[in-house]
Amino acid sequence: MESLSQHTKKLLEEIAKSSGEKQENNEFSSSSISVSNLTSGIEFLYEKIRNALEYREEHLWLKDAVFRILKRRFFEILAKEKIGREIIEELIRGRYLENDHYPESKAFEVEDILKKYREVFEAFENNSKLEEKKNSQLEEWFLSLAALEIVDLFPKNKTDRVFINYFWNVMKETTVASQEILGEEFDQQLYLAVFRNFFKADESMEQYELFRIKYPEWFSNPNELIQKFGKILPRLKQNLEKSLKYGLRQELDRIMKRRSLFIFMLQDLISQEKERSFEILDNPELLEQKLKEIYDTHYEKGREKLQTSSVRAIVFIILTKMLLLFAIEVPFQSWYDGKINYFILGFNTLIPPLVLIISSLIIKMPGEEQNFLKIVTEFERMLRYSQDLPPLDVIRTKKQRSLPTRIVLWLIYGLNVVFTGWLLQKLFVFLKFNFVDAIIFILFLSLISFFAIRLRKTANQLAAVEEKDHLVSVLVEFFFFPIIEIGKWISRGVSALNITAFVFDFLIETPFKTMIQVLEEWFNFIKERRQNL
Template sequence: MAELSQLTQRLIQQYQNWSQSLHPKEGIPTIHVDEVASSVASFYEKIRGIIEWREEHLLRETAIERILKRRLILKKREEKIAEPFILELIRGGHFPNNTIPEVKIEEIQKIIDKYAFILKNSNNKEQEKQKTQLLNWILGIAACEIEATLAPPIKEKALIDYMTEFMKERIKIKEGIFVIGGITEEQKNTQIYIACQRSLFKLDDSLIRYHLLNKKYSDWSNLSSPRLQEISENILNIHKSIEGDLQHPWGERIYNICERHDTSYLILGDIIAMNPSEAQKKLENPSVLENLIKETYGKRVIKLREKLNRAALYSTISIFITKIVSALAVEIPFDIYITQAFSYQTLGINIIFPPFLMFVLVKTIRPPKKGNLQKVIMEVIKITYETKKKDVYVAKKPAKRGIILNSIIIFFYLLGFLGSFGIIIWGLQRLNFGILSMTIFLLFLTMISYTGIKIRQRAKELIIQEEQETFLGMIFDFFSLPIIRVGRWISSQWQKHNAVIIIFNSLIDMPFQLFIEFLEQWRYFLKEKKDEIH
C-alpha cells in the first residue's frame, strides 16, 4: 500500500461531500414548473444555444446573464424578480425540474439586490461606453454567483484548489539578475489560481472574476450593509484590480505550464468521481490505480472527440445561419440591384466554403500518441502519493527585444498579414467576387478559422508530451496567424453585434416568455377545473 498525499486525501473528502450533496434531502419543498411549458421553452433555448453559440460549459452562465439583464431592465421598483427568474431558467432546461429548494428563491433575490445596489451606488462618472462596460462586468459576475448558488460547483472547485496547491510548490519564477517591478509571491499564487481555472475547466473571465472576488473578500457572499456601501463606492478600483490580475504579464507563461500538466489532475478527478466512497482504498493500491488511469484515459479520449465534434457542428450551424441571413438581407439584393452582377457560383462558394473549412480543421485533428498514456500514468502517480522529490517547473521572463529586432519582427508579421489576405483576395477576384461578397467571405473565413483553431487547441487537453515544431508548421503559422488574430477580434465583436441575436433579444425573447408564462398558467387553470370534477 502506498501513502496518499495529504492534498489527495483532502480531495477525496471533498469529492465525498460532493457525492452526498447530489442526494436531495427529503421533506424539503422544491420548485416545480409545468412539463409542457418547459418542453416548449427548452426547445426555444436549444435554438438560441445554436444561434448564439458558446462552449458547452458556458451555455447556462450565458443564459442566466441574458435573462437577468432583461428582467432587471423591465422590473418595477421594489419588485421581487427571483421567483419568475428561476422558473424561467428551469423551464429553459438550464436546471432540472423539482430539484431546486424553494428557499433558494430568497437567496437569489438577495444576490440580485446586492448587485443592483452596487450598480446604483457605484459613483460611476465615466462616459456612456465605460458605464456599459461596468454594467456588463457586474452582471457577468452576478450571473456566476447565481449559477454557483443554484448548482454549487463543489467538485470543480475542489480540483482547482488541489491543482493550485500543487503548482504553488512547483512553479518557480525566473526573472533574471536585475529585476525592476518583479512579481511578488502573492501575485504568483494569484496567477497560478487563474491559470488552473483556465486550464482545467476553460472557465471564462466572468467566472474567474467571481472567484477572485471571493478570494479577496471572504465575506463577498454575505456582505453587511456598511461593507456593501463601501464596495459599491470603490467598485471602479476593484474592477481595475481584478482586470489587472487577469491581464498580468506573467499570466500567459504560468498558464502554459498549467495547461501542459492539467491532464493528470483531470484523470485523477475522474477516477475519484466514479466512486468517492471507495476512492481512498483503490488509490492506495498502485496497480489498481494504474488500471483505473488507463480506463479513465480511454473514456476521456472518446468523450473529448464527441465534445469537439459537437462544438464544430454547433459553431458551424451558428455561423451558417448568420451567413444565410446576411446573404438574403444584404449580399443578394446588393448584387442584383446595385452591382447587377449576381452570381450563383459566388453565392455557393460563400455559403459552402466556411462549413467545409471547419470540417477539414476538425477531421484533421490527430489523437494523442501512444507514448502519451505512459506519461499520464507517471504524472498521476506523482501527484497522488506522498513523495520527497518534487518536480519544478520554471517560468522564464520573456526576453526583452531591442527596437531594431522588434521592428524586424513587426515587419515580417505585416508581411505575413499582407501575404495571407493578398493571396485570398487575388483568388476571389479571379473567381469574379464583388467587393461585398469578398468582404463577407473574408469575414466568415476569419471567424471559422479562429473557431476551428480554438477547437483544435481543445483537442490537446490530454496531451502531456511537448509537440515538436516543424518547418512546414512554421510556414503555416506565418500565413495563418494573421487570419486567426483577425478572426479572434471579429468574433469578440460579433457576439455584441450579431443581427440574428439582436432580433431574438429585441423582438422574440420577451413575447415568447410571456407566451410561455401564459401557457403554464393556462395549464394550471385547466388542471384545477379538471380536479373540481368529481
C-alpha cells in the same frame, strides 16, 4: 515507493466529509420547484435555437441564460419585485436546471442576492457623475457578477472547489519560479490559472472569482460594502480587469492545460470508487488499471466533443453566411453589377463551410499509447510529490527582446501580411469578385482559420506529450497567421454584435417568455381547480 502526499490525503478526507454532509441534507427535503412538461418542452426548443446563434461552449449556457434573464427583467429588480422563483422556473423550463429538484427556499436565496445588488445600483445612481451610457455599461457589468452568484447556488458538483484548492496546492509544490516572480500576486494568478482551466472560464467568470477572493465579506455580510461599491463601481471594474492582464498568464495557461487532465481524471476516480479511492491511489498497479478505464472514457468524450464542436462551428458559419448572402451580397450584386453572379455567390457560400469540414476531418486526437504512459507517470508524481523529486514545471520571467530584434520581427510580420494580401488580391481578380464579395470571403476565411485552431486545441485537451511541429504546418500557419488574427478579432466582434441574437433577445424573447409564463400560470390554475373538485 513514496506514499500519498499530505495534500492528497487531506483531499480524500474532505471529499469523504462532503459526501457524509450530502447524505444528511438529502434526509431533510422540502417541497420543490416544478414546472409543466409542456411549457418546458416549448422553452427548451427556443433555448436550443437561441444558443445555436452564438458560438459559445455549452458549459457557459447556464450563466448566459441567467444574465439574459436579469438584463430583461432589470427594471423589475430595481422596482423590488419578487422574481426569484420565476427566474428558477424559467431556468428549469429551459432545462438548464433539473425539474422538481430544488427546494422553494432557493427562491429566497436568489431574492437575497438580487436585493444586495439592487442596493448597490441605487447607491451608484445617487453617487455617479458619469454619462448615462457609461452608467448602463457599469450596471450591466455588475449584473454579470450577480448572474454568476446566482449560478453558484446550483453547483453541478459541490466538491469542485475542493479539487481546485487541492490542485492549486499541488501546483505550488510541483512548480518552480524565479524569485522575482514569487509572492502573493503569483499565488493569486496561479490560483486563477487553475480556476479558468478547470472550469474553462470566460472573462466574466474570472472576474467573479477574483471578486470572491478580494471581497469574501460580500458573500457573508454585504451591508458594509453596499455603499462602498456604490461609490467605487468604476474603479472596482477597472481593478479586476487590470488584475487579469498578468504578464505570465499565457505561460501559466500552457502549463495548466497540460496538467488539468490530472485533476479531471482524479475527480472521476474518486467519484466512481468512493470508499476504495485511497486503496486504488495507494497501489500503482490498481491505479494504472483504473486510469486506463478513465482515460478511455475521456478519450471517447473528447472525440465526441470534437465532433460536436465541429458541427456547431459549421452550423454557425452556414447560418451567418446565409444571413449575409440574402441581406448584403445578393442586393449589392444586383445594384453594383446590375446582375446576380451565381458562380461567385455559390463559391462564396460553399467554400467556407467546405474548408471548415475538411479541417475538422484532418484534425485528429492525440496518439493513445505513448500519451497514456506519460499521463500515468505524471499522475503518480503529482499524487506522491516530495521535495526530493525535481519540479514538474519551471516558470521563468518573459525574456524581453531587444529593439532591433522586435523591429526585424515586425518587418517579417508586415511582409507576411503584404504577401498574403497580394495572393488574395490575385485570386479575387481571377474570380472577378467585387469588393463586397472579397471582404465577405476574407471575413469567413478568417473565421474558419480561427475556428480550426480552436478545434485543434479541443483535440489536444488530452495531450500529455507535446505535439511536434512539422515544416508544412509551420509554413501554413505562418502565412495564415494574419488571417487567423482577423478571425480572432471577428469572433469577438460577432459575439458582441450578433444581430440575430440581438433580434431574439429584444424583439422575440420578452413576448415569448411572457406567453410561456402566462401558460404556466394557467396550468397551475387548472391544477388547483382540479384538486378542489
